[in-house]
Amino acid sequence: MSGRSSTASNNYLPFAPGFVDNDGPKIVSTRFGYEDSHTLARSLATGGYDGLKLALRRSPAEVAAEVKEAVLLGRGGAGFPAGIKWGFMPPVWPRYLVVNGDESEPGTYKDRMLMERDPHQLIEGSLITCYALGLNQCFLYVRGEMAQAQENVAQALNDAYAAGFVGKNILGSDVSIDVVLHWGAGAYIVGEETALIESLEGNRGMPRLKPPFFPAAKGLYMKPTIVNNVETLANVPWLMLNGAAEYRKFGSEASPGTRMVAVSGHVKRPGVYEIEQGVVSFRDLFYGDNYCQGIRDDNELKAFVPGGGSAPWFFEDQLDLLQEGRDVGSAGSMLGSGALIVMDHTTDIVKACLRLVRFFARESCGKCTPCREGTAWEEKVLQRILDGHGRPNDIDLLLEIGKNISPGTYPVASFAEQGLDTVPFPPKQTTICPLGPSSVAPITSAIRRFRGEFEAKIDAAQSARVEA
Amino acid sequence: MSRLSTENEALAREIIARYPRPKSALIPLLHLVQEQDGYVADDAMEHLAELVGVTPAEVLGTCSFYEMFIRHPVGKYKIDVCTNLSCQLVGGEELLHHAEQKLGIRPGGTTEDGMFTLEDVECIAACTEAPCLQVNYRYEYKLSNEDFDQLVDELRQGDRPEIPNHGTLGLVRQHIAPDRLAGIAAPEVTGTPAWFASRQPEPEAAK
Known part of the structure; x- marks a missing residue:
């Protein structure tokens, strides 16, 4: 595929490109074949909001039980079952649902696609979840840089409110739920659920200490709050329509769907x-x-x-x-x-490693010292190795900095290759959230496997220095 | 520049009303300021402080945390080139280098004619379409150097009307008609929604 087409306007797509249909079963991408998949008309013509209608005919507890039975694993990163997370809420009101659309993990490109191409599916999934949890205020947090997603979700919400799917007396019933579009302003850390809540309160997006601030108990405004990823909730309408048993026919026993x-x-x-x-x-x-x-x-x-x-x-x-x-x-x-x-095999491992580390250094929120200082040092040391100014003890220094952020043995897949037991993920951490330890991942991975490439760059720097 | 216009102040009040607490509206309101002025000025932050009932320092505290808020004038078009790993592997850094040459500025800089500001940014969620960039948060995918030159020429000639000036995000805003609103309440208002209580077989009183 070539890049931009010759006429400017042709390049302006109303939704995210890059989806490849692999002829496998589809749960969340069923409408992606349509150019107008983001519209209410297309949604309604293809079963949109039918899951909501079905849910409203059942009790909230039954709806929650269906999702729990399906083992709907969180798709944001941690993979925690949504049904179990929902069960952590104490019987306290008000309570909130916050949809995490702050997708910014390097390499991640799916939530934006789901928001741009099928916003009604996400809204429907959010509404069913609100219903199951007995709450009437939902905030849909979209990453700041995603103007098109904000636009498509805003349009979808406006249409859905006008058509009676959201807001007061949904589908003529007594159920009333508001869904408010909120958007961020450029901070990776806000994808962490407690930082997301801080951000939604209008504050600097810095994570809160868990415990005591587990969002399900003390979240938004210190009230019970469920934070679910966009893709997680996009599964809910299909799940509602087809049931947990059908859902579990896809995927494996432990990871259905x-x-x-x-x-x-x-x-x-x-x-x-x-x-x-x-x-x-x-x-x-x-x-x-x-x-x-x-x-x-x-x-x-x-x-x-x-x-x-x-x-x-x-x-x-x-x-x-x-x-x-x-x-x-x-x-x-x-x-x-x-x-x-x-x-x-053409990849310069030191360069690739530096690029990811630099990301974490730039995105560290600065709350915890090991991460704030450590990520900056990791970047600095890797940069000098790459620039040909590496020092003989730099590799040990990198590993040492990593240990200050994530003590003990860091999980590395290539332990197996060396006849050692692999260390299961996640690692230990000296920080409030996993951002700091994440910066250690590329370093330990690359050094353990490709130590020679780091040494070669450092040796070259040393001989250049001796010759000069 | 200045405080919010009368029209934007009305919009700001509409946005604030959608949140249980006014301060929650701060990030959308800072975007509104940036949409009006192209950047976030001190006067505007003072105005927001009045509107949401916090100090100007608290507004600055929030504003300064987030990368998208810029507290000085920038170019009409902000070009954000992604250099994170997925883009780097297929030429993102080379594209950034080419952009520097073409525009004669380094990341963070603005061209003398005030048209372009260049930035190297982190992953913008278009990894399969790398290398990519955003112009005022509108995507361009799989760019070659020639594609970049053409883009810059088109922007200079005003051939890309679909891309608004820096500061404007989604061109569609959420509006909730008052008669469609379920009702946003302050977090101090307790009690289960009536529909929930009536649909639970066993009331929570059992606990």
């Missing part, structure tokens, strides 16, 4: 795919004809990020692992936010 994954980097056909959870291996995804069709130029795979910039890297040894949360976790990484970044 499908999930949206974005594969980027050095593959022949990068794209966003809806795949069954727990049954597709990384090899299938990268090399399969229905998926990415191999590494570009038939190059060799060097490393890949299995679940967003925060995830420890995998290598060819892990290709046959299924994309199953538990398996990936015990192998020392995570599926995270469904972001896979593939690096072929």
